[in-house]
Amino acid sequence: MMAKELFPEAQELRKGRIRIETTKDKVTEIVKKLKENGYEHFVMLSCVDWIKDGKFELVYHMWSYEYREHVMISIKVDRDGDSMVTLRDLFPQIETYEREIHEMFGVNFVGNPRLGEFILEGWPHMPPMRKDFDTEKFVNEIYYKIPEVKEE
Amino acid sequence: MxxxxxxxxxxxxxxxxxxxxxxxxxxxxxxxxxxxxxxxVGYLHRGFEKLMEKRIWMQNVPLVCRICVPEPDVNEAAYSMAVEDLMGWEIPERAKYIRTIILEMARLSAHLLTVGGIAASLGIYTAAQWGVGDRDYLLDVFEQITGARVYHIYIWPGGVRWDVPKNTKELLTKVLDYLEKRMPLYEDLIIKNKVFIRRAADVGVIPKDKAIKWGVTGPNLRSAGYQLDFRKLEPYAAYDKIDFEVPYYPKLGEYEVLSEGSDIYTRTAIRMLEMQQSINIIRQALKDMPEGDVLLKHPQWFAWKVPAGYSYVRVESSKGEFGYFVVSDGGKKPVRVHVRGPSYTHGINVMETIAKGLNVADFAPTAISLDVCPPDIER
Amino acid sequence: MGGSVTKPFHALVHLVRKPHTVKIPYEKHTDMLGTELPTERYRGYHVNDIEACIGCGFCGRICMNAAITYVEIPELKGVTKGLPKRPVVDYGRCCFCGLCTDVCPTKSLKLVPKYNYVDEDKNTFKVIASPLLKKNDGVKISRDYLVFSIDDLHEKLGDYIDEIIRKKEEEKKKKAAEKAKAKKENAKEEDKSKQEKS
Amino acid sequence: MTLNHDDWGKVARMMSKRSLWMVHFCTGCGAMEMPPVMTSRYDMERFGMHAMATPRQADVFLVTGYLAVKTLKRVVQVYEQMRDPKYVIGFGSCTINGGMYWDSYNTIKDLSKYIPVDVYIAGCMPRPEAIIDSFLKLMDMIDKGEAIGWKKYHKYYDQYKRNQRMAYSYRLDEVEDIKEDDAK
Incomplete structure (x- = not known):
């Protein structure tokens, strides 16, 4: 069944692009249902920082080769200290996306054993992809301040 | 002992x-x-997605092509298509054909590099020399069309940057003829070579029933036995007007089917067939290319606002599905640009899984045959 | 794998193949049709025509690498149109995308197909885009033609600015002469028409 | 006729400039223009240059483009494993002043703060012609005895190490030496 039939609340952005807004606790169920109904390609998991609302938006992208349809399941979590359940049992590659989002945004995924250092190494500051992290200021304060090697 | x-x-x-x-x-x-x-991974992390959030829409175009170095054009195409999707633009017909030519040339050059690389990892260094050498003739064409050898910055939101020069058809035809003539030599050297077959057949297998579940895309998926290609499923550029076949296992054309599904041998064979298919596509596109404009009129760059919305656009690259998830809030800068690189799944999850049980000597060829490109993993 | 006995000897063909190595720097790089590369379109180093440049600052604004800064050239005040500031390009930042040339309203900033720039001192990569465009036909980018510092610029610009002033004055005179001529003719015509009327 | 120390140095330099071996370490995107230079189209073996897998047998280190901090650790280790005399070529704009990634939080901006650089090539990316030009320039410098980056590294070792540690910690204060397994 197509996503629109399964979830009548789904909104069609354009042909072949469906967006479902839902809440945190329903995601596992929806992803599972879609997986069983032909949406077998998990495209990616991405995270958008809506700093004004104080929320992170997690977007689960799924694609059906059969219906040629792309579904975005979007949920909102709090920016600080909120966590999400891992979906790595449904699709193994979600694990990697969760690792990245944990490192770059600081969202915690309960049940994922590989969270931790992934891309960065020894990063002491706040997760860099958050909107309140000013990369230009950071660069000016660190890299351009490192002294030149003085020759006598 | x-x-x-x-x-x-x-x-x-x-x-x-x-x-x-x-x-x-x-x-x-x-x-x-x-x-x-x-x-x-993480040795190449530059924080592209962060940088894109603080640049205006047009300034991101030179940035995105750096995400995949061997095949930069797919990024430009995907980003441009995402912006066009949000803006509701329909690009001129000629631009579509030019995009097709450029994307196929990119695929051809990336495949030459990969096929040479796979062969080199099994000790056939001649193939690597040939692959890189022949790719250079394509780069010469790129340079004349786009103005740069590697980072072309040619495909723009709204079309392509400028029209192709007059001698493109002649030059490209000559290069394609040359490459077509070279293909049998590559076959003798790699795919029909007994040494290669011994090392490559049944090594590093992606099981057919797992391939889609693991998120495998592109030639790797087709070598596992699915005829799935986003050029056919969601046609972009001018692919819907061009007649071409998507090669997949077990229909390997003149190559023998020696193994069951996606191993190093089939992955190489699929890439060889795709190269021939690319040559065919470029020939058709050159023939059918209409006259006309190539670029829509842009809004003033500094004040350009893109309507709010979500857009996900995908392009079939030489490595698999390249997807751009672009979120706009109606401002001068994107809120979020998230790139889905094909190597993300191939390089990490798939590689980690299929590596179990491999011989150490087969490890590098397996990794290279998955066509992993690290910059699109960490961006 | 149709193995034939002669197959191994096919490799001998490569003995008589023309080598495709480009013997740089002793040989010129050409494509398959024999066109010399890089062609006109190649995006190499910047060249700015300071007579046409109006110092609007668009190139610095579009540059996402903050590679373009500006330097004040007081000699240019009143000599050329617009503001007397001209772009300085930092090749430690530039990515040769060419957006700066696309936004340039006067098209005075150009990228030329020259690319060899090798140096041991990292401080020499900040360059005032060559002001010597018109003086030397066939722009060559090498250290001799690039201007590095502001002092250097004044030194190299000296004659050049005199030339611009001379040209401008000539133009002015020309224009004045033309105007005078036109006036005279007008007057003559008026006279004629008056005579005819009378 | 007897040759003194300086003359022998000259002879040694003359010979070593004709057989420069290069570390095969693709550190950044600039590595994409290395295959054409290494293989038959531009063929750097014409100049006696050859890619070497291990740093211990190599003389030249091409830092191809930007360096993420994580890579910098490996680069420094590779550089320290090379034997003297050793030369570094900074490849592309990113090694000079940050290049495209001037405001990225994870790339170092100025390579010469961390390891000494002998020759820079501008460009993003530089054409193979420019790369070969840089090799010729390096050979010229070696011949004249001007490529002395490795001597500088010995002399100002403390300063280089201090800067490296600052970058590793993403702070301006220095940290203890990196742990053994981090450097792998």
Whole structure:
């Protein structure tokens, strides 16, 4: 069944692009249902920082080769200290996306054993992809301040 | 006599000729068999997605092509298509054909590099020399069309940057003729070579029933036995007007079917067939290309606002599905640009899984045959 | 794998193949049709025509690498149109995308197909885009033609600015003469028409 | 006729400039223009240059483009494993002043703060012609005895190490030496 039939609340952005807004606790169920109904390609998991609302938006992208349809399941979590359940049992590659989002945004995924250092190494500051992290200021304060090697 | 060391750890990369670019694998080996593998990435992390959030829409165009170095054009195309999707633009017909030509040339050059690389990782260095050498003729064409050898910055939101020069057809036809003439030589050297077959057949297999579930895309998926290609499923550029076939296992054309599904041999064979298909596509596009404009009129760059919305656009690259998830809030700058690189799944999850049970000597060829490109993993 | 006995000897063909190595720097790089590369379109180093440049600052604004800064050239005040500031390009930042040339309203900033720039001192990569465009036909980018510092610029610009002033004055005179001529003719015509009327 | 120390140095330099071996370490995107230079189209073996897998047998280190901090650790280790005399070529704009990634939080901006650089090539990316030009320039410098980056590294070792540690910690204060397994 197509996503629109399964979830009548789904909104069609354009042909072949469906967006479902839902809440945190329903995601596992929806992803599972879609997986069983032909949406077998998990495209990616991405995270958008809506700093004004104080929320992170997690977007689960799924694609059906059969219906040629792309579904975005979007949920909102709090920016600080909120966590999400891992979906790595449904699709193994979600694990990697969760690792990245944990490192770059600081969202915690309960049940994922590989969270931790992934891309960065020894990063002491706040997760860099958050909107309140000013990369230009950071660069000016660190890299351009490192002294030149003085020759006598 | 008992061996003194039975189990050991091995680090492949980042400074290792068998590593695919600047990334590394940490493997645990027992005797000669890999027990466990872990991919270590992050050596190329530049924080592109962060940088894109603080630049205006047009300034991001030179940035995106740096995400995949061997095939930069797919990024430009995907980003442009995402912006066009949000803006509701329909690009001129000629621009569509030019995009097709450019994207196929990029695919051709990336495949030449990969096929040469796979062969080189199995000791056939001549193929690598040939692959890189022949790719250079394509780069010469790129340079004349776009103005740069590697980072073309040619495909723009609204079309292509400028029209192709007059001699393109003549030049490109000559290069394609040359490449077509070379293909049998590559076949003799790689795919029909008994040494290669012995090393490549049934090594590093992606099981057919797992391929889609693991998120495998592109030639790797087709080599597992699915005829799935986003050029056909969601046609972009001018692909819907061009007649071409998508090669997939077990229809390997003149190549023998020697193994069951996606191993190094089939992945190489699919890439060889795709190259021939690309030559065919470019020929058609050159023939059918209409006259006319190539670029829509842009709004003033500094004040350009893109309507709010979500857009996901995908392009079939030489490595698999390249997707751009672009979120706009109606402002001058994007809120979020998230790139889905094909190597993300191939390089980490798939590689870590299929590496189990490989011989150490087969590890590097397997990694290279998955066509992992590290910059699109970490961006 | 149709193996034939002669197959191994096919490799001998490569003995008589023309080598495709481009013997740089002793040989010129050409494509398959024999066109010399890089062609006109190649995006190499910047060249700015300071007579046409109006110092609007668009190139610095579009540059996402903050590679373009500006330098004040007081000599240019009143000599050329617009503001007397001209772009300085930092090749430690530039990515040769060419957006700066696309936004340039006067099209005075150009990228030329020259690319060899090798130096041991990292401080020499900040360059005032060559002001010597018109003086030397066939722009050559090498250290001799690039201007590095502001002092250097004044030194190299000296004659050049005199030339611009001379040209401008000539133009002015020309224009004045033309105007005078036109006036005279007008007057003559008026006279004629008056005579005819009368 | 007897040759003194300086003359022998000259002879040694003359010979070593004709057989420069290069570390095969693709550190950044600039590595994409290395295959054409290494293989038959531009063929750097014409100049006696050859890619070497291990740093211990190599003389030249091409830092191809930007360096993420994580890579910098490996680069420094590779550089320290090379034997003297050793030369570094900074490849592309990123090594000079940050290049495209001037405001990225994870790339170092100025390579010469961390390891001494002998020759820079501008460009993003530089054409193979420019790369070969840089090799010729390096050979010229070696011949004249001007490529002395490796001597500088010995002399100002403390300063280089201090800067490296600052970058590793993403702070301006220095940290203890990196742990053994981090450097792998």
């Amino acid at each position: 008992k061996p003194i060391v039975k189990e050991y750890e091995l680090f492949i990369g980042p400074n290792h000729p068998g590593a695919t670019g600047n990334m590394s694998y940490h493997i645990w080996v027992e005797g000669d068999k890999v027990k466990k593998a872990e991919t270590r």
